Amino acid sequence: MRDLGVGFGYLLKGQRWVGRHGRQFGFGLLPGLITLVLYAAALVSLAIWGADFVAWATPFADDWSSPWLGLFRGFLTAVLFALGLLGAVLTFTAVTLLVGQPFYENLSEKVDEDVSPDGTAPESGLPFWRELWISARDSLRILVRAALWGLLLFALGFLPFVGQTAVPVLGFFVTGFFLTEELAAVALQRRGIDLRTRLTLLRSRKTLVWGFGTPLGLAFLVPFVAVFLMPGAVAGATLLARDLLGEETAQEDAETGEPVSP
Secondary structure, three states: OHHHHHHHHHHHHHHHHHHHOHHHHHHHHHHHHHHHHHHHHHHHHHHHHHHHHHHHHOHHHOOOOOOHHHHHHHHHHHHHHHHHHHHHHHHHHHHHHHHOHHHHHHHHHHHHHHHOOOOOOOOOOOOHHHHHHHHHHHHHHHHHHHHHHHHHHHHHOOOOOHHHOHHHHHHHHHHHHHHHHHHHHHHHHHOOOOHHHHHHHHHHOHHHHHHHHHHHHHHOOOOOHHHHHHHHHHHHHHHHHHHHOOOOOOEEOOOOOOEEOO
């Protein structure tokens, strides 16, 4: 259980790091703002035209009597919007990281250089477009996994009592795991670690991953919060990645919070 606190500590350390490096924080906000505008437009469109889409998709219910027609289509409209919101939470990180690949890559490198005892950061040695392709491909594979989990949890949500208690909690842990994978991938991919190996690393210390990703996933439910937390989340995930790989990290000065050589 100690790893839960350690994981949460990396989340706080990441936010503290970008707080001390304003330039990196400012650049790190741009991809999140762009993605937020796109997602907000999509969700607003879903709220406005969701009922029309449900009516178009269920012509067999046109002759149903009141109130069953309204209840049926109202339920489906609510489910459609809930799925859209869940999809937004699950995919926001992946899309933001894809949009902001050069920004977050640079931020992660700066964190590595700052906390590494020798002041260096690992480099993949791959061309930018190759890195972008690998990131997009792996993100798509993670999104498929997350979508399958989302469908399973949605189905389990209809179970009496369990669906209203245990399933939402499980959903947050699943979301936290996939959020952490997407964020840590920035640092781990730069080290040449493929998706399968990344997942194995994360599964080997699930409580560490949950301690980092679950509170972050909860915070991401609050509008606009995700945008401001993303730079620090990338920084924190870089520190977490170093821990997973057993890499030495310079200790922080107790007063300033700045890394110092051991």
